[in-house]
Structures are given as C-alpha cells and as structure tokens.
Amino acid sequence: MDTGTHVVMGLALGGLATLDPVVASDPATASSVLAATIIGSQIPDIDTVLKLRNNAVYIRNHRGVTHSIPAVILWPLLITGLIFLFYQDANILHLWMWTQIAVFFHVFVDIFNAYGTQALRPFSSKWVALGIINTFDPFIFGLHVAGLFLWAFGADPGFTFLAVYAVLFSYYINRYIYQQRLVKIVKDMIPDATEIIVAPTMRYHQWRIAVMNRHQFFVGRAHRDEVNILDQFDRVPVPETPVLKAARKDENLSAFLSFSPVYRWEMDDHTDHYEVRFIDLRYRSNGHYPFVAVVNLDKDLKIISSYTGWIYSEEKLRKKLNILPS
The missing domain is CATH 3.30.70 (Alpha-Beta Plaits)
Incomplete structure (x- = not known):
C-alpha cells in the first residue's frame, strides 16, 4: 500500500489496541503502543531510501528483505526495544505484541497489491502478488480516515476500528471474487492462455488485463464484467545475439x-x-x-x-x- 494508507492503518491499529485490557488500563502502555503501531506500520518501507541511489537498486530490492520473514520477526524486537527506552513503565509484552501485529499487517496487506512482496524470503525469492487491491485504494483509505474522525469526536476507538476491519474483511473477499470472475471471462475469451494477470486500478470497476499464450500477448481493460482486448503482440523469444x-x-x-x-x-x-x-x-x-x-x-x-x-x-x-x- 502507499505511505498514507500505512500511516492511517498504524493509527487505526493503535485505536484497535484499546480493546486490549492491559493497554486500556495503563496510559504508559497505551501511549507506547500507539507510537509502536505507527512506526511498525511504516518500518518495512524503509527501503524506499534506495530510490536515492537509482531505480535499478530500488526495483530489485523494494519490498524484498525488509518485508521478509526474518524482518517481520526482527523489526518488532528493534522497535519495542527503542520505544521501551522512553516508556519504561509500559508493559513490554503487550508493547511487543502490538508492534508485531503492526509490522505483520503492513507486509500482509502489501501481498494483495499487484506489486506484491518477497514475503517468503529466505525460503523463496518469488514475488507474492495477489493483485486484488490497488496500491492506493480510495475506499480503504477513506474508511480509515472516517474511523479516525469518529475517534477524534469521541467514539470508542477499539470498537470503531473493529467495525472498520470487519467491513474491510468483506471488501477484500468481494475484490477477490470480482477478480476471479474476470479471470474466468478472460479464460473463456482466450482458452489457450498460459498466464492471466488481472490487476486493479484506483477505480472499483476498472481493471488492467495482461494475458499470454504460447504465441501472443494480449493487453486490455475490464469495466464491470466487460473485458476489451486493446492490443495484441506476437510473442517473440529474446534471441541469444x-x-x-x-x-x-x-x-x-x-x-x-x-x-x-x-x-x-x-x-x-x-x-x-x-x-x-x-x-x-x-x-x-x-x-x-x-x-x-x-x-x-x-x-x-x-x-x-x-x-x-x-x-x-x-x-x-x-x-x-x-x-x-x-
């Protein structure tokens, strides 16, 4: 997801953490957990600084090591240790637990983008990209902002964001069903397809389509349940010249x-x-x-x-x- 969405997700997880009795009953733990969920929701994207070197380094490494299994384990330990230096009265176990949730949640939601992550490293360098949620999704961002406004005007943050994430759970399922319906439509159009990529855009009913068979590439767009192939290219192997x-x-x-x-x-x-x-x-x-x-x-x-x-x-x-x- 984009940086703005990860920020509001970090705040939301801090609000959700108030359902934890230890967090709700201890101001020091509550403050430290809010700081931890905000930082934990951002830290895997620290590799964005690689863009300062060049695009090649950034493309090859972004959402790689920093989103890997070891990183998901190590980031919370590092963040918990640093924050505990400033909140030594906080409950360190619950501080770590909510930091772990924030870091894991960051990597988890990135898997649903078309860009994906190398979340299975070191066991596999394969990019895991389910492609059902755009990098910036207006509905997801807007729902979080609405929850934050409700919190600011006195609503209970725990139950507010519990409701937000219940809605988002249904939203993700709906997007997956929508994508798979389009995949089936494309398969009917191009029965010999060897690979089908149906990727989201910022608009709910519009999707990008890229398809390969043994001899051609097909590129198109989908609007609602209508798929249009816009370009076709012969599939020419890269020669060893x-x-x-x-x-x-x-x-x-x-x-x-x-x-x-x-x-x-x-x-x-x-x-x-x-x-x-x-x-x-x-x-x-x-x-x-x-x-x-x-x-x-x-x-x-x-x-x-x-x-x-x-x-x-x-x-x-x-x-x-x-x-x-x-």
Whole structure:
C-alpha cells in the first residue's frame, strides 16, 4: 500500500489496541503502543531510501528483505526495544505484541497489491502478488480516515476500528471474487492462455488485463464484467545475439527482468549505436506503456547509457538516457 494508507492503518491499529485490557488500563502502555503501531506500520518501507541511489537498486530490492520473514520477526524486537527506552513503565509484552501485529499487517496487506512482496524470503525469492487491491485504494483509505474522525469526536476507538476491519474483511473477499470472475471471462475469451494477470486500478470497476499464450500477448481493460482486448503482440523469444547478451548485463535491464513477468522487447540498429528496449505490458495507460527498461550500446557493444522506470514521453526518456541535453 502507499505511505498514507500505512500511516492511517498504524493509527487505526493503535485505536484497535484499546480493546486490549492491559493497554486500556495503563496510559504508559497505551501511549507506547500507539507510537509502536505507527512506526511498525511504516518500518518495512524503509527501503524506499534506495530510490536515492537509482531505480535499478530500488526495483530489485523494494519490498524484498525488509518485508521478509526474518524482518517481520526482527523489526518488532528493534522497535519495542527503542520505544521501551522512553516508556519504561509500559508493559513490554503487550508493547511487543502490538508492534508485531503492526509490522505483520503492513507486509500482509502489501501481498494483495499487484506489486506484491518477497514475503517468503529466505525460503523463496518469488514475488507474492495477489493483485486484488490497488496500491492506493480510495475506499480503504477513506474508511480509515472516517474511523479516525469518529475517534477524534469521541467514539470508542477499539470498537470503531473493529467495525472498520470487519467491513474491510468483506471488501477484500468481494475484490477477490470480482477478480476471479474476470479471470474466468478472460479464460473463456482466450482458452489457450498460459498466464492471466488481472490487476486493479484506483477505480472499483476498472481493471488492467495482461494475458499470454504460447504465441501472443494480449493487453486490455475490464469495466464491470466487460473485458476489451486493446492490443495484441506476437510473442517473440529474446534471441541469444551478441547485442542482447551485452544489454542483459546492464543493471537497469537486469532489475527490470527480475521484476516484470510480462514484457515484450524491441531492438533498433542506429547508425552509431544500438537501442534495446523492454516494455512491461501490465501498465497500459492511454495507449502508452510507461514502465520500461532501455539500454543504449555502441557498435563495440559497450553500454553507453541505460534507464529503467516510469516514463510517459519519449522526450523525458531521451533526457534520462542523456541523448538530449537536460
């Protein structure tokens, strides 16, 4: 989920914790638990700082180690120890318990996004992405904000957020059923599909569709129960040519390939260089595919420049690749 949603979830868990008799009866524990649920709901995303290095490092590592099984165990111990330094009268067991819930909940809700997490590390580096909830979901965020307003105006926080999460439990089930209904519709349309990705958008009734069979890619959108295929591409295997082999050594392209499950590729042979482009097919927007990896190589197959990330115009891409003056 996005940072704002994790913030309101941290506050909500702090309110929910007041149902714990130990928390409700001890002001020091209540204050420490609220601080812990807010921090615990944010700490797995500390790897966002990797974006300061470059997109390749960020894409390869975001929601990786910091969302892994060891991290989910270690983060609460670290946070509990730090907070206990300031709240030494707090009940440390219940402080740890609610911190553990907050960290686990962060990773758990991220699994339901299309981006997903490597939550099974170190046992598996596979990305776990159920793709039923958008990274920012207006309903989820709005419901939390409504609960916080009720709390601010005197409603019981424990029972308020118990009701909020009961509604959200039903919402998640509803989104899963909706997604599976669309998967069935796509299977009926493309019976020989080998992989079907149905990913949410911010709009409840609109979904992104990406499908593969043995020979083609299909890209489309769904609105309510109507699926429209908007683009079709031949599925061409990446050849083992010297140019492609050299390009795949680039860190930006390598990061892209470690993350993207459905992509096509292009290669242009210019007068003085080669350009290799890989295009993720999951994020079609207004006829454009913004998530790409591009590598430029000279005629001796030395990498000149490269980029991976979200690009919405060729002009900006050229600037990123230092082909146009910035």
